[in-house]
Amino acid sequence: MKDRSHDQAMAEQFRADPAYAAELLAEVRRDGDPAELAATLRQMAEAFGRAGPWWDGLTDDERALCAAQFSRYDTADYLKTGDDIAAYLDAVAEDGDPALIAAALGDVARARNLSQLARDVEGDPSLATVVKVAHALGLRLVFKPTHGGSEPAAGG
Structure with a gap:
């Protein structure tokens, strides 16, 4: 198995099947998830570069997402x-x-x-x-009453 990132693997898939790339982009746009759109655009930019018909069809905001660099959050x-x-x-x-x-x-x-x-x-x-x-981890589970502890236990 090749050592490659998910973005690289998707870019390879897009190059192999540009129709799939177009379908996926349309679906991601419909879903409206900004993070998913940014990832898809980044992968497409890796696959096709920042020129050509696919690039010409992007909005200014989508082009900005392609250029944006996002850091990994953990x-x-x-x-x-x-x-x-x-x-x-x-x-x-x-x-x-x-x-x-x-x-x-x-x-x-x-x-x-x-x-x-x-x-x-x-x-x-x-x-x-x-x-x-x-x-x-040096932690212990602690259980606390949800209502201040003044209510009787169920069944009692």
Whole structure:
């Protein structure tokens, strides 16, 4: 397998099948997702350059997206201290989405350069895996009442 980026692979696909490139661009425009549009335009610029009929059909805003350089965002890059990590995990836990919590633990593992732990929480980990990963990160799960703790427990 060649060592190439996703953008390079897509550019190769576009060069091999320009009709597919045009169809994909039309679909991405309909969907209206700016990030997806920027990625598709970047890949098409790599495939076809910044000239020709495809380029002439772009709006000024789309041409600007082709020229824009976007940096990769990774939450792990911003988790510098224990307080950062605790605040991040608290915010994620408020949503209550298990997949989001697992992803957040993966972010924390990457922030601490624990790549195997980050891989362990990909997909749909069990609660046991989440607890083990949290423990390995020096964290513990804490449960708090959602309504201040003054309401009686259900069934009681």
